[in-house]
Amino acid sequence: MKENYCLQAALVCLSMLCHSQASTLERRSHLHPSFHGHHDRGKEGQVLQRSKRGWVWNQFFVIEEYTGPDPVLVGRLHSDLDTGDGKIKYILSGEGAGTIFVIDDKSGNIHATKTLDREEKAQYTLMAQAVDRETNRPLEPASSFIVKVQDINDNPPEFLHEIYYANVPERSNVGTSVIQVTASDADDPTYGNSAKLVYSILEGQPYFSVEAQTGIIRTALPNMDREAKEEYHVVIQAKDMGGHMGGLSGTTKVMITLTDVNDNPPKFPQSVYQMSVSEGAVPGEEVGRMKAKDPDIGENGLVTYNIVDGDGMELFEITTDYETQEGVVKLKKPVDFETKRAYSLKVEAANVHFDPKFISNGPFKDTVTVKIAVEDVDEPPMFLAPSYIHEVQENAAAGTVVGRVHAKDPDAANSPVRYSIDRHTDLDRFFIINPEDGFIKTTKPLDREETAWLNISVFAAEIHNRHQEAKVPVAIRVLDVNDNAPKFAAPYEGFICESDQTKPLSNQPIVTISADDKDDTANGPRFIFSLPPEIIHNPNFTVRDNRDNTAGVYARRGGFSRQKQDLYLLPIVISDGGIPPMSSTNTLTIKVCGCDVNGVLLSCNAEAYILNAGLSTGALIAILACIVILLVIVVLFVTLRRQKKEPLIVFEEEDVRENIITYDDEGGGEEDTEAFDIATLQNPDGINGFIPRKDIKPEYQYMPRPGLRPAPNSVDVDDFINTRIQEADNDPTAPPYDSIQIYGYEGRGSVAGSLSSLESATTDSDLDYDYLQNWGPRFKKLADLYGSKDTFDDDS
Template identity: 65%
Template sequence: MPERLAETIVALWTPLIILWITLPTCVYMAPMNQAYTLSTGSPLELGRQSEELRILNRSKRGWVWNQMFVLEEFSGPEPILVGRLHTDLDPGSKKIKYILSGDGAGTIFQINDITGDIHAIKRLDREEKAEYTLTAQAVDWETNKPLEPPSEFIIKVQDINDNAPEFLNGPYHATVPEMSILGTSVTNVTATDADDPVYGNSAKLVYSILEGQPYFSIEPETAIIKTALPNMDREAKEEYLVVIQAKDMGGHSGGLSGTTTLTVTLTDVNDNPPKFAQSLYHFSVPEDVVLGTAIGRVKANDQDIGENAQSSYDIIDGDGTALFEITSDAQAQDGVIRLRKPLDFETKKSYTLKVEAANIHIDPRFSGRGPFKDTATVKIVVEDADEPPVFSSPTYLLEVHENAALNSVIGQVTARDPDITSSPIRFSIDRHTDLERQFNINADDGKITLATPLDRELSVWHNITIIATEIRNHSQISRVPVAIKVLDVNDNAPEFAAEYEAFLCENGKPGQVIQTVSAMDKDDPKNGHYFLYSLLPEMVNNPNFTIKKNEDNSLSILAKHNGFNRQKQEVYLLPIVISDSGNPPLSSTSTLTIRVCGCSNDGVVQSCNVEAYVLPIGLSMGALIAILACIILLLVIVVLFVTLRRHKNEPLIIKDDEDVRENIIRYDDEGGGEEDTEAFDIATLQNPDGINGFLPRWGMPTERWEERNAIQTGCV
C-alpha cells in the first residue's frame, strides 16, 4: 500500500512541477503598442511576478505574457486561477475595467473586471479541446472607452495521463502454419492513446504478453508477434489464446494500460502419413454378386485435415488382382473394393489382397520423414450361391439342308448346373423367337429337330433362343442364342435373267449377233453357277438362227443368213433350253422373241410389226385372223347387249297411272317400211302433253294420220 500511494502522489504532482518549470520560458518581448501583462501561476507567484513586472515597466514598457496554461481535469472547491491581466495604465485607482472575449469567455473562463484575474470555472479536457484563443481589452470604468487596442492571447490545456491505451481493432485472430521455425511472424497489433504524444510520456506505449508464453513473443515497440517455440504441432494443440498489454508512460510505474486478446490458429501441413485402422480386413461375398458391386471398404486415417489427408488406394499384390479393384472415395476418405470379374465358388473359395494407401499431396519439407503411405491385407471369402445352368457354349451355330426330312436332328445344345448339388436340366425353345414353330427340342437331351420344311430361297438364317431350367428350382434359368443356317439344295431350274425381246434387221448380215442373254438360278451352289444352253432337239438344224456360249456364262444368238423379209414373216420365236450344274442338274426352256424390223443402212431400227410365228411349227396366218375376228364379233355383241339393256330400263315420261292403261297399241297389219317409220313418232308416247304441238310429217297418208290421232286420244 505505501508503494501504491507513493506512485499516486508522483503521478499527480509530476505535471504540476513540469508546469512550474516551463512557465518562465513563455515570456517574450511584445510590440511597443501593447501594455498588458499576463500572469499565471499560484497567488504567491503572481504577486512576485507583479512586483518584477512593475520594476521592469518602470524601465521599459511592454512585457507581455501571450500564453497561459491550465491543467486538464483539475477539480476543486473553488475555480482555478489561470492567470491575471494587467495594464501599466492602471494607476491603481480602480478606474480601469478588464473585458474578456473569445473561446469560452464567460462560460469556461471568467475574468475579474477590476483585478484582471482569469479563472477556469469548468473542468477542462485536453482531448476535447487543447487550446482556447481569447481577446483582452482594458476600458475606462465610467465611459467604457478602450484605453488601448485589444490584445489576443492563448490559454493552453496542459495534458495529464488520463487516458489508457485502447486496442480499437481487437480482439484479433491470426494463423500460422504448424511446424514453423522459431521467430516466424504471426501478426502485429496496434493500440492508441488519446493523451498528448508530444508532451511527456503519456502516449508512449510499450507492448507485452500477459498470457501465451512460452509459445509466442512480442516486440515491445512494434507489437509484432512471433512464434517463441519451433515446430508447434497442430495435431497436439490447434488454437492458442494470447493476451497482449499496451502500457503508456513508456511502460514505467504509474502508467495506464489496456489489453486485448489474440487467437492464433495453427494451420495444417502434411506432416503425417496415412495409417490403416487395422492390418487385416475380412469380407465375404456371394459368388453370384453383380459385377461392379462394392464388396467392402478399407480406411487409412490421417491426422492431417483437408487435402493433406487425402489418400489414394491401390491393390499392389495378391491372388485376386485380376478379379477385384479398389477406388478412392473422396468424401469418406476410404477405399472401396469392387468386383471386376465373375466369381465361382466351385473354382476358388477365397482370395487375399494387399492394399496400399498413399497421400496425394506430399509436402517436400517432410518427405525425409519416410514414405507417406501404409499397407493392409484384405481377405475375401467367396460364398456358395444357387447359380443358373451354364451352357457349354455362349452361342451355337447349326446347319441343315433345305430338303432335310421332318423330325430330323439338326443339332444339340448342352448345359449343366455349376452348383455342388447339381440339378437336372430341362430344355425348351423361346417361342417368341420361333413364331412359326419350325423347330422342336428334346426337353431332356437338348436335341433340336425340324418341325416344318425349310426353303433356303425364302430364309437362309433362323435365329432361336434355347432356355435351360433347373428342375429343382424353376427360377434358375439360362438362355443361349442358336443360329441355324439353311444349306442350299439344287431345287430350282435356271431361267432367263429378264424378259428379252430381240430385233433383227431385214438387211442384217450372216453371223451377226442379234441378242445376248444371261440366266439366273435361285439356288446358290458352292462353286458358283455354270449354265449350259441348247436348242430344242427338233430345232437343232434351225435354218435361220444359231447360238454361241460366251465365257461370262452368257449366250449370244446369231443370224445364219441375211435377207429376212418381214412381209413374209415378221416374228420368230426361238425356244432355248437352260441347264444348271447341280446334282442332279435341272433345266428349263425359255423362249426368245425375235422381231424382224426395217432398219436404216447403218442398222438403226425404224419400224416393226407385231405378228408372231413359231419356227417350224405354230398357227397359220388364217387361223390367227379367224381368232381375231371372233374376238371383235364378241365385243360387238357385248356392246349391243349393254345398249339394249340400258334402253329397256329407262322409264317413260307420263303424267299419271291412267295414261299407262289407256296407251295400249296393237298392230294387225304388216309393216310399211319407210312409210310406216315416218308415219309414227315414238316421242309422242313419251310426252302425251305434246299432242297439241304435234305437226304431221309431209307425205304421211291420211289414214295413217287419222289412226295416229285415234291412238293418241285413246279411241282405239
C-alpha cells in the same frame, strides 16, 4: 487516483508560476507593428508612425481534465497604460470567451470555468483589448492570443479489433511470424510518454511470443502438433507511458489455429480382416470394406488402397471410396466353391500426397492381410459355351440333326439337367430338342431364300430343382442349295426400228439384259445367256453373252416392217453356275417401231404406222362400221328369203329400212354420246387436234394380213360380226362413209346427214328392196377380199 490528482496540482502550480512571472516582464510590442513609434515612409511621401505595443504578453496553457473546487487561473493581461487607477477596462472575445474563459475587466486575470479535454479540442484562439472604462474608447488595437490545453495521460491504448484470427502451419520453426496486432492511444504523442505503447503477452505462453515495439506475434515452441492441439487462445496487452508504472493499458484476444501438414502416415486399426463371398456373386459385387486411419485432414489425409500380393489377385480388386476413405474389395471374376474355398490378399494403404520433409519419419503407408472365404450356393446349370452356332442345309428332310448343346450342374451334387426350347417365339416349330442329350433336329425342310438365319434359345434346368435353369442362344444357319433358277432381273422389253433390207445393221444391242438368282452367290456366281436349241439359228435375233452377268440382244437382219409383223417374242435361256446348274427360259418382247432418220423412236403402235401410210383411223372405223351394217342386212335378207317367199320380211310396224335405222340409230347429235359409250370408235388423232381426211382413198392397196382365214359357211351372226370388226380395225383401205362418221363423231346439228339414205317411208306390206341391187358389186368385192365366195354372190 491520488497520484493523478497530485500530478495535476503540481502542473497547475507550475503554470501559475510561469504566468505570474510573465506578467511582470516588459514584453515590448515588436510583435505588433502598430505599437512602435518608429517612422517609415509610405506612399507619396507620407510619413507612417509605428506605435509601441503596450501588452505584457505570453502564450497561455491550461491543464485538461482539471477538477479542482476553484476556477483555474489561465493567465493575466496587462497594459503599460494601466496605472492601477481602474480607468482601463479589459475585454476578452473569441473561442469560449464568456463561457469557458472569463476575464476580470479590472485586473485582466483570465480563468477557465469548465473542465477541458485536449482530445476534444487542443487549443483556443482569443482576442484581448484594453479600452477606456468611461468612454469605451480602445486604448490599443485588439490582439489575439492562444490558450493551449495541456495533455495528461487520460486515454488508455485501444486495439483495432477485439479479436484477431490467425493461422500457422503445425510443426513450424520457432520464431515463425503468425500475425501483427496494432493498438492506438488518443493522448498527445508529442508531449511526454502518454502515447508511447509497449506490447506484452498475457496468455499463450510458452507457445507464442510478441515483440514489445511492433506487436508481431511469433511461434515460441518447435514442432507444435495439430493432432495434439489445434487452436490456441492468446491475450496481448498494450500499455502506454512506455510500459512504466502508472501507465494505462488495453488488451485483445488472438485465436491462432494450427493448419495441417501431412506428417502422419495412414494406419490400419487391425492386422487381419475377415471377409466372405458367395460363389453365386457376379463380377463387380462388393465383398467387404476396410479403413486405414490418417489423423491428417484434407488432401493430406487422402488414402489410396492397392492389392500388392496374395493368391486372389486375379479374382479380386480393391477401389477407394473417397467420401468415406475406405477400401472396397470387389469380385473381379466368378469364384467356385468346388474349385477353391478361401483366398488371401495383402492390401496396402498409402497417402495420395505427402510432404518430402517428413519422409524421414518413416514410410507413409501401411499393409494388412485380408482373408476371403467362398460360400457354397446351389448354382444353376452352366453351358459349356456362351452361345452356339450350327448349320443345316436347306430342303433337308425333317428329323435332320442340326447340332448339340451341352450343360452341366457345377455343384458337387452334379444333378442331371434337361433341355427345352424357348416357346416364346414361333421358331420352335422348325426345331425340336432331345431333353436328355441336347441334340437339336429339324421338324420340316427349311428354305434359305425365306430365312437364312434362325435364332432360338435353349434352356437347361436341374432335374431336381426346375427353378435352377440356364439359357443359351443358338444361331442356326441355313446353308444354300441350288434350287432356284435365274430369271430376268426386270421385265425387259426391246424396240427395233423398221427399215429397208439394204440398210446396214447397227452394232448396238437392242436391249441389254441381266438376271437375278435367289440362291447364294456360291450357287451361281455367273449367269449364262443363250437361245433355246430349237431356235439357235433364229434368222431375226441373236444373244451375245457379255460374260459379266449381262447379255446383249442383237438383230441379225434389217428390213423389219410393222405391216408384216410388229411384235416378236424371243425366248432366252439363263443358266447359273451352281451344282447342279439351274436354268429357266424367259421371254423377251421386241416391238417393231417407227423411227426418224436419226433412229430416234417415234411410235410403236400399228395405228401410227397406218397414219404414216396416209390413212386415218377415222376412215378405218367408218369402213368397218359400214361393213358390219351391210353384213347384218345381207344375213337377215338371205335368211328370211329362204324361210318365206312372200312377204320376204314382215314386221308389225316398220319396214326393213326402218329396222336398219333402229339397228344403227344415230340419236340426237350430242345426245347419243351421252346414251352410248362410243369411246372405242373415237379417233386418237382427233383428240390431239389432228383429224385425217376421210374423203379420199388411200394411195396404196392393202395386202391381207397373214394368218386371215376364210369364214366358214355357217357361222353365228355375233361371231361373224365381231370377227369382221376385228379385221376391219386393221384394214387401212376401208373407204370412208359419212353415215358411219355420223355414228362415231356427229353431235347436235351435224351437217353429215343421217342414215336416212336407207330410209324409205312406206306403209305397204310389200317391201321394196331395189336399193340393195346397187350394193351387189360391193358385196362381191367384199367377199373376194375376205375369200368367202360361198357367203356372198352377185345375186345377193
